Each structure stands twice: as C-alpha cells, then as structure tokens.
Amino acid sequence: MNFLNLLKVALRAIASNKFRSFLSMLGIIIGVAAVIIMMAIGQGSKESVRKNISQMGTNIIMIRPGADMRGGVRQDPSAMQTLKMADYERILEEKTFVTHVSPEVTSSGQAIYGANNTSTSMYGESVEYFDIRQWTIADGESFTEEDVRKSAKVCLIGKTVADELFPNGQDPVGKTIRFKSIPFRIIGVLKSKGYNSFGMDQDNLMVAPYTTVMKRLLAQTYFSSINCSALSEEMTDQAIEELTRILRSNHKITGDAVDDFTIRSQQEMMETMSTTMDTITIILVVAAAFSLLVAGIGIMNIMLVSVTERTKEIGLRMSVGARGIDISNQFLLESIMISVTGGVLGVIVGYLGTLVCTSFGLPTSIPMWSIFVSFAVCTLIGIIFGYFPAQKAANLDPIEAIRYE
Amino acid sequence: MDEEKKVVIELQNVKRYFTVGSETVKALRGVSFKIYEGEFVTIMGTSGSGKSTLLNQLGCLDTPTSGEYFLDGVSVRKMSKNQRAKLRNRKIGFVFQSYNLLPKTTAVENVELPLMYNSKYNSRQRREAAVKALEAVGLGDRLNHKSNQMSGGQMQRVAIARALVNDPAVILADEATGNLDTRTSFEMLVLFQKLYREGRTIIFVTHNPEIAHYSSRNIMLRDGKIREDTLNENILSAEEGLAKLPKTQDD
Numbered sequence: 001m002n003f004l005n006l007l008k009v010a011l012r013a014i015a016s017n018k019f020r021s022f023l024s025m026l027g028i029i030i031g032v033a034a035v036i037i038m039m040a041i042g043q044g045s046k047e048s049v050r051k052n053i054s055q056m057g058t059n060i061i062m063i064r065p066g067a068d069m070r071g072g073v074r075q076d077p078s079a080m081q082t083l084k085m086a087d088y089e090r091i092l093e094e095k096t097f098v099t100h101v102s103p104e105v106t107s108s109g110q111a112i113y114g115a116n117n118t119s120t121s122m123y124g125e126s127v128e129y130f131d132i133r134q135w136t137i138a139d140g141e142s143f144t145e146e147d148v149r150k151s152a153k154v155c156l157i158g159k160t161v162a163d164e165l166f167p168n169g170q171d172p173v174g175k176t177i178r179f180k181s182i183p184f185r186i187i188g189v190l191k192s193k194g195y196n197s198f199g200m201d202q203d204n205l206m207v208a209p210y211t212t213v214m215k216r217l218l219a220q221t222y223f224s225s226i227n228c229s230a231l232s233e234e235m236t237d238q239a240i241e242e243l244t245r246i247l248r249s250n251h252k253i254t255g256d257a258v259d260d261f262t263i264r265s266q267q268e269m270m271e272t273m274s275t276t277m278d279t280i281t282i283i284l285v286v287a288a289a290f291s292l293l294v295a296g297i298g299i300m301n302i303m304l305v306s307v308t309e310r311t312k313e314i315g316l317r318m319s320v321g322a323r324g325i326d327i328s329n330q331f332l333l334e335s336i337m338i339s340v341t342g343g344v345l346g347v348i349v350g351y352l353g354t355l356v357c358t359s360f361g362l363p364t365s366i367p368m369w370s371i372f373v374s375f376a377v378c379t380l381i382g383i384i385f386g387y388f389p390a391q392k393a394a395n396l397d398p399i400e401a402i403r404y405e
Numbered sequence: 406m407d408e409e410k411k412v413v414i415e416l417q418n419v420k421r422y423f424t425v426g427s428e429t430v431k432a433l434r435g436v437s438f439k440i441y442e443g444e445f446v447t448i449m450g451t452s453g454s455g456k457s458t459l460l461n462q463l464g465c466l467d468t469p470t471s472g473e474y475f476l477d478g479v480s481v482r483k484m485s486k487n488q489r490a491k492l493r494n495r496k497i498g499f500v501f502q503s504y505n506l507l508p509k510t511t512a513v514e515n516v517e518l519p520l521m522y523n524s525k526y527n528s529r530q531r532r533e534a535a536v537k538a539l540e541a542v543g544l545g546d547r548l549n550h551k552s553n554q555m556s557g558g559q560m561q562r563v564a565i566a567r568a569l570v571n572d573p574a575v576i577l578a579d580e581a582t583g584n585l586d587t588r589t590s591f592e593m594l595v596l597f598q599k600l601y602r603e604g605r606t607i608i609f610v611t612h613n614p615e616i617a618h619y620s621s622r623n624i625m626l627r628d629g630k631i632r633e634d635t636l637n638e639n640i641l642s643a644e645e646g647l648a649k650l651p652k653t654q655d656d
C-alpha cells in the first residue's frame with residue numbers, strides 16, 4: 001500500500017478513537033514540554049551567566065595566593081600570604097601582554113553616616129581597577145595616584161551603600177562617612193550594576209586606595225589577590241604565561257616545584273561555569289526524558305490494544321492480499337503519528353510553559369535545535385514502541401485473525 | 406467434462422494435518438480434484454468434515470502438509486508468505502459468513518480495499534473498478550453508504566463486490582448465506598448464478614443441501630475425504646425459487 005493510503009488509514013484509526021489517542025499523546029506532550037522547558041531554563045541561565053561574566057570584562061586575569069585549590073586540600077594560612085608589594089611592582093615593571101594591574105585587599109564591616117548605617121565590603125584597589133572592571137563613575141571622580149601614595153582616606157561607594165546611608169537623596173559626594181570607625185571622604189558614586197546571575201548585589205561595596213585599606217584598616221602587608229587585564233581577550237594566554245614567569249621568579253620557584261599562587265582568567269571562569277550549567281541542564285533534561293520513556297510505553301500499550309481490537313480487520317486485509325510489511329507499516333505509522341502529533345503539541349505547550357517561566361523572572365531561551373531534537377525523538381519513540389505491536393500484527397495468522405471475535 | 410476447458414484449480418492428494426498437543430488432527434486426508442473455469446461448485450459436508458480447511462487451502466491462506474495444489478497453473482505449496490499474499494490479491498476473491506467489512510467505512514472504500522494492495526492501480530482506476538463491481542451486485546446507488554448503515558444482505562453484496570473487484574480466477578465463499586434469512590439467501594444465490602452465467606468460477610461452501618440444486622457441481626466431504634463429486638445436470642433457477650417463496654415472510 002502506498003504511503004498516502006497508509007496515512008489515511010492511520011489517520012482514520014486515530015480519529016475513530018480520539019479520546020484514547022489523545023490520552024496516549026498526553027504522555028508525549030508532557031514529556032516533550034518538560035524537556036523543552038528544562039532546556040530553555042538551562043540555556044537561558046547559561047546565557048545570562050555568560051553575559052554577566054563577559055560584562056565584567058572577558059580579558060580579566062585573577063591572581064590568588066596559594067596553590068591551585070581545585071584539588072580541595074586545605075592550605076596553611078601562611079600559604080595565603082604569598083602576594084606581596086614586590087610582586088605588584090615587578091609586574092608593573094615587566095608587563096608587556098598585561099595592560100592594567102590592581103592589587104586587592106578587602107575588609108567587611110559597618111559603614112555609618114549620621115544615624116544611618118549599613119554593612120558592606122571595602123575593596124582596596126589601585127587606580128587602574130576601574131579600567132580592568134570597566135566600571136564607570138556616575139557621580140564625582142576616582143581617586144588618584146597621589147591618593148594611593150598618601151594612603152588618603154577617600155572612597156567611592158556603590159549605589160546600594162549610597163541609598164542606605166543617604167535615604168533622603170542628599171548628594172553623597174563630599175560627605176565623610178565612617179567605616180570601621182575610620183573616617184572616609186566620599187569622592188564618587190559608582191554606576192549601578194544591579195544583581196548578578198548568582199543573586200549577588202553588585203552595588204553593595206566601597207572602593208578605596210589599596211594602601212589606605214592595607215595600612216589604616218587591616219595593617220597587613222600582603223594582598224588577597226591581584227587583578228590584571230590582558231591586552232586583549234586573545235592574548236589572555238600569553239598574559240597568564242608572563243604573569244606566571246614573573247611571579248615564579250619573584251618567589252624563587254624553580255623546576256618542578258608547584259606555584260604558590262593561582263592564576264585564573266575570566267574565560268576559564270566562564271567555561272567552568274558553562275560546564276557546571278551544562279551538567280545541571282543535562283540532569284534536568286534526563287529527568288524530563290524519563291517521562292518520554294514512560295510515554296513511549298503508554299503508546300506501546302495503546303498500540304497493543306489497537307492490534308487486538310482490530311485482529312479481524314488485520315485478517316481481512318491479509319486475506320485480500322496485504323503482506324506482513326503492509327500491516328506492520330500501517331500500525332507503525334499510526335504510532336508514529338500519535339507520538340509526532342504529541343511532539344508538536346508538546347513543543348507548543350513547552351513554548352507556552354517557557355513564557356510562563358519567563359514571566360516569573362526565570363532566564364529562559366529555547367534552543368532551536370531542541371525543537372528538532374524533540375521531533376526526532378518523538379519519531380524514534382513512535383518507531384521503537386510501535387515496532388513490537390506492529391510486528392505482532394504482521395505475524396498474525398490470517399485464518400485465525402479473520403475468525404477472531 | 407469438456408476437455409478444452411481451462412483448469413483453474415487442481416489438487417493432487419492434498420493432506421492437511423494439525424498437531425494439537427500430542428495428537429494429530431487429520432482435517433484433510435488426501436483430496437484430489439480439478440475445477441474448471443466457469444464452474445459453480447458447492448462443497449458440502451457435516452461439521453468438522455474439513456470444508457473450511459479445504460477452502461483455506463484453495464484460498465492460499467494455508468499450505469498443505471503434503472500433496473500439490475496448482476492455482477491457475479502455479480504450484481502454491483512452496484510459496485513464501487508474501488508470494489501467497491500477492492496470489493490472493495490477484496487471483497482470489499473471498500466472501501465470508503460474517504461479511505467482514507471495515508467499520509465506519511463506505512461501500513465503495515470497502516470494495517477498493519484489495520486494489521489498495523495492488524500498485525498497478527492508481528486511485529482513479531481503483532474507484533472505477535469498485536463502482537463497476539458495486540453496480541454488478543446491484544448497489545450502484547449506495548456507493549457512499551457506510552457499512553454500519555446497511556442491512557445484512559446489503560453488506561454481503563458489498564463483500565461480494567469486494568471479491569469481484571480484482572477480477573479473480575476464483576471466488577471462494579464460506580457459508581456466505583449462513584447469517585441471512587431465506588429470502589436474502591435466495592437473493593444472494595440469484596447474484597451468484599448471475600456471476601456463474603457471466604463465466605466466473607465459484608466455490609461455495611455450505612451446510613444447506615438445498616443450495617446444491619442451484620450449482621453446477623457438488624462435492625461432498627466426510628472426514629477429510631471426498632464422498633461424492635457430482636455434476637448437476639438440472640440447475641434450478643434461484644430467481645424462480647425466490648419468486649416461489651411465501652409472501653408472508655416479508656413485511
């Protein structure tokens with residue numbers, strides 16, 4: 001029998017059992033919709049994380065004290081004090097692939113202005129930090145090399161700190177606030193960056209010269225990290241090599257000895273994040289895919305019922321000349337049509353579900369290929385779970401089938 | 406028998422045994438006969454005598470345990486399943502006791518069914534052949550009636566049209582009037598006699614000894630063997646039989 005006629009027969013069989021066909025489609029609809037929504041959320045989160053990270057600058061390189069911690073071994077506290085002033089100076093002298101450098105020290109505490117106070121973090125940085133991070137100043141200005149040299153008690157504050165300490169909309173610039181009881185004069189307010197994809201407020205911070213924080217707040221001689229920027233994203237690897245060479249020589253590490261510092265690029269961070277997000281997405285999708293498996297078994301069940309119900313029809317078709325393959329094609333097409341129709345509806349429901357998720361504030365993005373994969377998977381389910389019932393139909397004995405009541 | 410007539414069916418010592426558990430049921434114990442083109446043969450016998458088994462052999466639905474069967478000159482015994490399916494499609498028309506029409510399907514679509522499995526027909530040719538067959542059984546005005554909107558007699562006419570549509574070498578009917586009342590049975594006989602006059606070869610299995618008067622030859626089976634094989638010199642007219650039926654039966 002040709003394809004068009006087979007299609008008609010399959011359509012008629014489905015139409016004559018609309019409700020039953022719909023119920024077995026329902027499994028596929030739910031499964032496909034779940035897969036699509038999971039993929040959309042996974043993809044959406046990944047894109048939003050990527051966007052956030054690349055907003056921070058894709059050429060950023062971070063140097064942290066201590067050996068690579070990815071092994072998970074806890075290190076001696078003294079190992080965390082390896083980044084010193086000498087390292088910073090040496091990098092400044094010898095850098096070729098690195099454009100900007102900023103040592104970093106941080107301190108958390110209360111910031112107070114008049115009757116208002118807020119808990120925040122103080123970042124000690126160099127002048128170049130704003131170039132590395134690509135941060136812009138909304139109001140006022142940045143501190144100068146002069147301020148760094150003199151360990152001046154000046155600071156820039158983030159939008160959140162400004163809102164907390166100056167709730168009445170006064171201009172913070174020029175006011176003096178206290179952080180850990182040290183007075184700081186506000187010279188600028190940073191442009192708001194909102195929350196990042198991990199839900200962290202990127203505006204709840206203060207930035208001051210690193211010298212000020214080191215000497216006046218912490219009284220320490222080492223940095224908690226050094227941030228650099230490479231000449232360009234493509235030159236990140238050369239920049240990392242350069243920094244490694246400088247620091248190893250400065251720390252007198254030779255031969256096979258391991259570094260007492262860790263250098264990571266923003267790119268690497270991004271890839272690590274992507275991999276993590278991918279893993280989460282895969283887990284979600286696999287869970288959703290199981291419902292497709294269950295749906296497939298549902299289709300098989302319905303097809304077996306359909307074959308049994310139509311035993312007499314099968315016998316008749318065989319007696320007028322249908323070969324086994326004609327019969328099995330007929331039932332296979334029927335199950336494929338059920339699963340593919342379910343797939344189409346599932347994509348639509350999945351799309352609507354994604355819209356609902358978006359309206360609840362979840363980042364979503366439906367990858368185009370997930371739609372094609374859904375169709376392919378549905379066809380495959382139709383074939384796999386339709387095969388056994390179709391084979392059963394094709395192998396019926398025409399004499400017994402036609403007598404079946 | 407006229408020697409020049411073409412042999413449509415030839416059985417040579419056909420046996421069909423079934424194994425049920427450890428026992429062997431001998432449904433056919435060696436049956437031989439020839440059926441010529443244009444014969445109207447009734448096959449009779451008691452229940453369990455092997456009539457249906459024989460008809461399944463003739464219809465290529467089954468193969469003999471031993472012996473040879475030639476349909477239109479080709480040996481069926483060694484054919485594969487698919488070859489036999491094709492043979493049924495091209496050379497045989499079945500009429501069953503329980504009509505076996507596709508449910509919720511129109512008369513003309515039911516009649517088209519065998520041609521669906523014949524790639525030589527396109528949809529237009531299929532429709533034409535089906536309409537012609539339905540006209541031949543007197544249902545030219547009921548082409549688009551659904552199978553569940555028809556009486557038993559009409560359904561059996563559709564089934565006969567379906568058996569005719571592929572222009573078969575032989576029409577096989579198993580108890581084709583078994584579900585019908587006397588009057589409708591006679592109407593079917595009138596139809597079969599018309600087909601017989603048109604030169605079709607018909608094999609008609611029945612319990613009803615009366616029907617043998619209306620065929621050209623009668624084969625009696627008993628215990629899987631032929632008891633009698635007689636030519637009917639005096640074929641009664643089914644039309645006259647129909648006319649003689651008491652009028653009180655239809656109201």
Ligand SMILES: Nc1ncnc2c1ncn2[C@@H]1O[C@H](COP(=O)(O)OP(=O)(O)OP(=O)(O)O)[C@@H](O)[C@H]1O
Nearest residue numbers: 423425430431432451452453454455456457458459
């Ligand atoms: N598939 C089978 N398996 C086992 N035995 C069978 C099978 N088909 C038929 N038989 C046996 O073969 C014998 C002949 O059966 P068959 O159906 O041909 O009889 P019949 O003449 O058509 O009877 P009826 O008039 O009741 O239809 C019976 O004894 C039956 O039990």
Ligand SMILES: [Mg+2]
Nearest residue numbers: 456457458579
């Ligand atoms: Mg029988």
